[in-house]
Amino acid sequence: MKHKNETSTPPVSPYLITRTLMPENQETPLNFLLNDNTPPSYFYRRNHFPYPKLTKQSFFLPITGEVYKPRIFSFQQLLSFPSRTVKVLLECAGNKRQLFIPKVFGEQWGAGAMSQGDWKGVPLKDLLQYAGLKYTAKEIVFEGYDWGLMPGISTPLYYARSLPIEKALHPDTIIAYEFNGKPIPFKHGYPLRLIVPQWYAMASVKWIKRIKVIDHTFKGQFQTEDYVYYPNEDSDEGKKPVTIIHVNSMIQQPLNLSILNQGIHKIKGMAWSGYGEITRVDVSTDHGQSWTEATLNASSRSPYTWTNWTIDWQAETKGEFTIMSRATDSCGYVQPIASQWNRKGYGYHAIDKVNVKIQ
């Protein structure tokens, strides 16, 4: 028997999920979005400050500091250089923060502070080569146009981050000017955004104002205070910087706490890691007692993106079930049962869990 009333008008839209509005922090409805490249309107937004104002100057990018020939590149010049396009997943270091127990203060991100697409731009190494790195060069600092006040700090700050030389020289670290074949949307860094594959997205500085090569370790708010793992509540002991994306996975369907029919259900999700490709995803429907290997979608495999996976589940008996997903990457990293708690709530990557009821 077929029941046909699914010709809904108008079409359904998932929209973004707001965590704060001032500044704007909104996540992608990833449970509902099965696209390969995230459309710009659904790309998650993570801001520390209000959106900056652009001027004519924003279309000129200076490189200064420990270089032989300080340079200022115009936007037009950058467009004329040999380009590189990389498909890159950007994940907020605070993604899944709401899952930490005990709860951690800050934006309560679910699993959607993560989006991906094709970024086109000029390899940073080419620009650094034009300027000529001195041997004293130790780190490269990127300053954005976004600035403002933060709780507990009396003077305003600009957003700024540094990269170590070797990551800066990687051919896939680019100064991007296009996203998915169009100029980068303003809210995502137009006109120029640094794209650092494999690192959490705090490294991919938006609205780049200037690049400075320095001969020491950069000490900025977003480098030495924020975006640091502090494993202890009351002391800074054992702290270490947030860098590479942890091996991780999420179950997109079914939804947590949903009620389903008896029958075959397709369990769908994604898995990703900054350490390498996803090599396998295992799924359990009995709370981790037994695991079955899911099918990876070969066409979604790419060095810096998520990999889609799927598995059919024959739900024969009524009752409550816990579905779990566990990803493994090419470096051999496997998602842990629990993610190490840290005071600012970064890098959550425990095995994903969803509870469902079959009735």
Place this chain on the structure above:
Amino acid sequence: MKHKNETSTPPVSPYLITRTLMPENQETPLNFLLNDNTPPSYFYRRNHFPYPKLTKQSFFLPITGEVYKPRIFSFQQLLSFPSRTVKVLLECAGNKRQLFIPKVFGEQWGAGAMSQGDWKGVPLKDLLQYAGLKYTAKEIVFEGYDWGLMPGISTPLYYARSLPIEKALHPDTIIAYEFNGKPIPFKHGYPLRLIVPQWYAMASVKWIKRIKVIDHTFKGQFQTEDYVYYPNEDSDEGKKPVTIIHVNSMIQQPLNLSILNQGIHKIKGMAWSGYGEITRVDVSTDHGQSWTEATLNASSRSPYTWTNWTIDWQAETKGEFTIMSRATDSCGYVQPIASQWNRKGYGYHAIDKVNVKIQ
């Protein structure tokens, strides 16, 4: 010192929060929406089934059953009858379901499955009078055009609910054809929607197909199975139907788990009850040890809507704080410390709580 970079372009938008897409269930971003009447694009959407298809017939409303003169009213006729406009809050019975502990299956609504505005239409009592109620009339059944399958039930169902005679005859129970001065948006029941002030919104049937007066107690899925409080996990003992909206409140600002500066913060929220007007709201910033009466916004007081409230909080010391809000209505109902758990997760109305960190 003034730091002026708040001239964000383009403007921020809160959007809806999706809970499911098929059918479409999305909540209003109430933490960010401070409007009196909810704009249609931000009105929460709660569907049991796919959106129905309308036909010419959808513009004719029959009243049959225990009446002297069965009638069919055309949409045009209804527009010509004396109208009534009521400002009504609609709240999903599952609003705040995600706060129940233990967790309850079903759409995981936060506090935004709730919206309000001006509904204009014809009092239902006038229509019943045209048809002439027989003395055998006991309940009025409203059937919507929406239908489909549900987990665990093998045949498709129409959405239908009944009202007892006395609620049906209340002058503010209307067959609405306008929302906020315009035709009701399709997703909210166009062309005709029953509006039942003071009851949870499952009673306000959308896309009304027909009205039937019956001489017995209606036994529909959404009357005797769903929208019933079951206080026990394993038995139906003590069950009772969901009807009137519980006294309730929510803290809109500050956000839960946010990090704030030392200084004066405006705590803002709303309070509502189906039992009468909100007479006071008390706020605690010390986890319920002491309470201070908040200021009610007189202009937002109206019999069937939420009341906005506000209070200034001088946050002098650094540390973690729990802010709580507790509403009282004109019937003397006060929000409890804990909301009675029930198997399907309806009517959550415990004192609202928000944790913040001052740094």
